[in-house]
Amino acid sequence: MSSRAYKQYAVLASSTVAFTVCFMIWMMFAVLGIPIKQQLGLSETQFGILAATPVLSGSLIRVPLGIWTDRFGGRIVLFVLMLACVVPIYAMQFATQYWHFLAIGLFVGLAGGSFSVGTPYVARWFRKDQQGMAMGVFGAGNAGSSLTKLVAPGIIAAAGWQMVPTVYAAIMLVTAILFWVFSHHDPQHLVSSKVSLGQQLALMKNPAVLRYCQYYSVVFGGYVALALWMTKYYVAEYGFDIKHAAFLAACFSLPGGVLRALGGWLSDRYGAYKVTWGVMWACWVAFFILSYPQTHFIIQTVNGPQGFDIGLNATWFTLLLFGVGVAMAIGKASVFKFIADEFPDNIGAVSGVVGLAGGLGGFLLPILFGLLVDLTGVRSSSFMLLYGTVCVSLVWMHFSFKPVALAAAKR
Numbered sequence: 001m002s003s004r005a006y007k008q009y010a011v012l013a014s015s016t017v018a019f020t021v022c023f024m025i026w027m028m029f030a031v032l033g034i035p036i037k038q039q040l041g042l043s044e045t046q047f048g049i050l051a052a053t054p055v056l057s058g059s060l061i062r063v064p065l066g067i068w069t070d071r072f073g074g075r076i077v078l079f080v081l082m083l084a085c086v087v088p089i090y091a092m093q094f095a096t097q098y099w100h101f102l103a104i105g106l107f108v109g110l111a112g113g114s115f116s117v118g119t120p121y122v123a124r125w126f127r128k129d130q131q132g133m134a135m136g137v138f139g140a141g142n143a144g145s146s147l148t149k150l151v152a153p154g155i156i157a158a159a160g161w162q163m164v165p166t167v168y169a170a171i172m173l174v175t176a177i178l179f180w181v182f183s184h185h186d187p188q189h190l191v192s193s194k195v196s197l198g199q200q201l202a203l204m205k206n207p208a209v210l211r212y213c214q215y216y217s218v219v220f221g222g223y224v225a226l227a228l229w230m231t232k233y234y235v236a237e238y239g240f241d242i243k244h245a246a247f248l249a250a251c252f253s254l255p256g257g258v259l260r261a262l263g264g265w266l267s268d269r270y271g272a273y274k275v276t277w278g279v280m281w282a283c284w285v286a287f288f289i290l291s292y293p294q295t296h297f298i299i300q301t302v303n304g305p306q307g308f309d310i311g312l313n314a315t316w317f318t319l320l321l322f323g324v325g326v327a328m329a330i331g332k333a334s335v336f337k338f339i340a341d342e343f344p345d346n347i348g349a350v351s352g353v354v355g356l357a358g359g360l361g362g363f364l365l366p367i368l369f370g371l372l373v374d375l376t377g378v379r380s381s382s383f384m385l386l387y388g389t390v391c392v393s394l395v396w397m398h399f400s401f402k403p404v405a406l407a408a409a410k411r
Helices: 004-026 029-040 044-060 062-072 074-094 100-121 127-158 165-184 197-205 205-221 221-237 241-256 258-272 272-290 314-342 347-376 381-410
Strands: 295-301 303-312
Touching: 004 029, 004 044, 004 074, 004 100, 004 127, 004 165, 029 044, 029 074, 029 100, 029 127, 029 197, 029 241, 029 295, 044 100, 044 347, 062 074, 062 347, 074 165, 074 347, 100 127, 100 205, 100 347, 127 165, 127 221, 127 258, 127 314, 165 314, 197 205, 197 347, 205 221, 205 272, 205 314, 205 347, 205 381, 221 241, 221 314, 221 347, 221 381, 241 272, 258 272, 258 303, 272 314, 272 381, 314 347, 347 381
Parallel strands: none
Antiparallel strands: 295 303
């Protein structure tokens, strides 16, 4: 019989690999959507809706998946979820009209719900003082977003975009089988609560849950939105081809996923509040700079008109975006450290609700990005919107935790 420690790390490793593949497929429209946009002649807003459609279904399914994980265990729920996505992924290659892609995208998007299964499944295999690190390692599966940017362009160049769904369906099927073989189930981790879906959604009335929903809509919703949007942004703003644009976009997606484990470690060591506070300020500074549009202006000098150009070149833009990716990776882990600390007996349901909020942020933001570009003609307007959301988080954090800080200072 396998030891407890072996099972812990087998569950962590197999779940992380499964989540990475699920996230890779969830974000496939970040690259696949570009040739589809050209083929169908879509507007920026229509592209935003196309890219965001899988995020919608992947977000909405998170709450029931969290409940089912508490009730039946993460192993069987994640396995069935992955198998259910195989056929829709494969069917995407036969789509020819815009509504076809939207309909199929809703089913493919169910893969995004895997996070709400894996988080409580992994967390319950570890002690409380190890949960931040464990959930951070699992959350590193967000790096699947960068994986799709590295894999899909090569497939598209070699065999056309229709080959991507075939390859991804095969990868999902193999991964599901391997996950079942190497993962484990512990009946002691099941939660016998018979709380209804409506009662679980009522958790959003809890001020703490609502607060964490907002934080997560920034660090995760913003991450998903940018992961979907940045490949096209590089193509349109800097004139890169799809291969180079996807590679540069991966410079944001990769640290945004892999370094989530660092966020878990930092949260265990310094506390979720301090880490999340630092993350929000880092994003505030970066988004302020990224918001400034490419500008050319002329001033009258004593020697006549003088022109100036202000704007970020591709190098500085990528470096700033890399920093945002690092900050968001750390923030995604620190928010869930809050949940593990404050709701130890209800991690599945609360993580499902918070994950829903983060996912809905990832759904709405790409649509708003496209809408803002269509309305203003300014591509950096997407970062202006994100800057505003971070401002809300900072104000909310300040007033939410100020009484706690004052009470601690009086002790």
